Amino acid sequence: MKPDRRLPSARGQATELILHKLMSLAPIGAAAAAVIASLNGLQVHRPDSELVTPRTPVTPPRFLVVGWAARVRWMPDGRRQIVGFVLPGDALGLQARSHPIGSCTTIALTRVETLDATPVHKAVMMEGHARSELAEAARAAANLEEYYLLDQVLRLGRQTAYERICHLFMEIQHRLMTVGLATETQFPLPLTQETLADSTGLSIVHVNRILQQLRREELLSLRNGIVTLRRPDVLSGIADYRPPDPSPWLHATSADPAVVRTVRLTGSGSGLT
Amino acid sequence: MKPDRRLPSARGQATELILHKLMSLAPIGAAAAAVIASLNGLQVHRPDSELVTPRTPVTPPRFLVVGWAARVRWMPDGRRQIVGFVLPGDALGLQARSHPIGSCTTIALTRVETLDATPVHKAVMMEGHARSELAEAARAAANLEEYYLLDQVLRLGRQTAYERICHLFMEIQHRLMTVGLATETQFPLPLTQETLADSTGLSIVHVNRILQQLRREELLSLRNGIVTLRRPDVLSGIADYRPPDPSPWLHATSADPAVVRTVRLTGSGSGLT
């Protein structure tokens, strides 16, 4: 793997991003935060490389911190379906359930950077002290993952092409916002229309036409891999988008504000090179 | 709840069914088998009743032992999507991840009977002795559940109506066979065509036409809620159906044959009244 020759604070930003996400899922104390801050073992993966291979346990578990990946399922005739996207802050193979199975491959859609999540995995396993905070966060993350999977089923099963695209964009915007990589109206979308088609169960051509329509209607724009939501309210109405409500998972009081405040994400860079 | 006024051995059959399924997922020793055999707290649920309500923890966790249920997601305009079916032997809310979330309701599609799974839940939680066998089985069951969810995504995203129906039937046949409720060529299907449509993302009318076609081609028949696969090989070819491979989850040697032999399911009754 190539050495990391970018901003010196790259690793720090990465761990902050993970911490930011976990804190949105469960209260995270100083001890748990220290575990996150200690993560290292940066790996860089080239586009199209396989991050997770079916039937092969993920060794070791990792956090994706830069770039996008997708869980993909193939049919023998070449059709493929993207089951879900893996975005910065998401884990690969952290939950035992999460990956070894599924017989679906996870591939990098862009250049991807991952961190070794073994310390978190260990902390989760030996259900010790405040480390159970990490266990709770991991469970919440798995719940979230399932939530997005169910959203995907709803999109594919009962929404029109138009609704599917809107819904997917709202989901991505929401997910990226929780890790500080999107604003209320903008987010990076480093996907080809073919990838979009494989996620929404549509043909490339039709994805293109829906995007044209959305632009024509001035609901959004998409240039240089950046989506701008011009009418977020209208879009979420079209899609009937409902963001997941994390509150049911936050059994305890929400995270200590003091801790939260120490973790300010720096700017809203795209996180995509 | 109505008292159970059917075969005296009903509860015994139910626990055998669960044991049968768990043994297909992980080695189950005598101690763990005893936990299963001790399950009680039979409840009867009427068709259309809610077994699991979104945002409400399942209390207590249960095993479905008779009948069919479905996890359902609604849209405000009345469209609904069935995310997956819950068949005899499946758990409701056993895995922490499994249900409290998802914001999807589980409804009984037929008359349903459930057993209180609390003893199993406790055994899984306090990761004691051979009880970890139950934990392993529970994890494997959760993996399986995810597998079926991914199959559903593939069906909805990239298969034609014809393929979807075939694929779904192969999945159901396979799942019912693992609990002794189906043969190689026959299984009960207590679903209306509307339910089938809501699962496959199709319209009722189109489901009807696909079924007509499959009958006309003599690939299967469907009468009185019984599906007969006349050409299982052809059907699984059409659907590109691949049954989940449990071997990756069976880390240890397969279940003790002596124990297996004690658990003979009685006949192949439909289990559906």
Added chain:
DNA sequence: CGATTCCTTGAACTCTATCAATGAGCGTGG
């Protein structure tokens, strides 16, 4: 026997896929 519920069938329509071709952007090498 009427009232439901579910299944079946036909006809018209529409959404989405497929086929085919063109254009824009980009990196490479001569």
Added chain:
DNA sequence: CCACGCTCATTGATAGAGTTCAAGGAATCG
């Protein structure tokens, strides 16, 4: 610097898969 090859986006024309509307039949039940 430009030509070439490549990938990706775009557009039109056509075809097909699946939906919607509407109505009739079969089975069940009180």
